Amino acid sequence: MNKVITLRLSEEEYKIISAAARSERRPISNFITAKVMQEIEESYYIDPIEMDQIRSDQELERKLKIGHSQAREKKGRFVE
DSSP, X not given: OOOOOOOOOOHHHHHHHHHHHHHTTOOHHHHHXXXXXXXXXXXXXXXXXHHHHHHHOHHHHXXXXXXXXXXXXXXXXOOO
């Protein structure tokens, strides 16, 4: 089921978003949804190539396993 939200934009933000949506021939709501979803995917999910690089780094894997074990055992400290 679709949800309706209210989004408060300044006049300048509205003009910029509206122009960008028009340039892609999309309704503003579709443009905003697509851009937000794209940002989430790029920011919160890892690229398969990057994941392969992480998994191939044996030293990093070793350190991650140690950190995971220590966290599970509630050892160590939080660094802010």
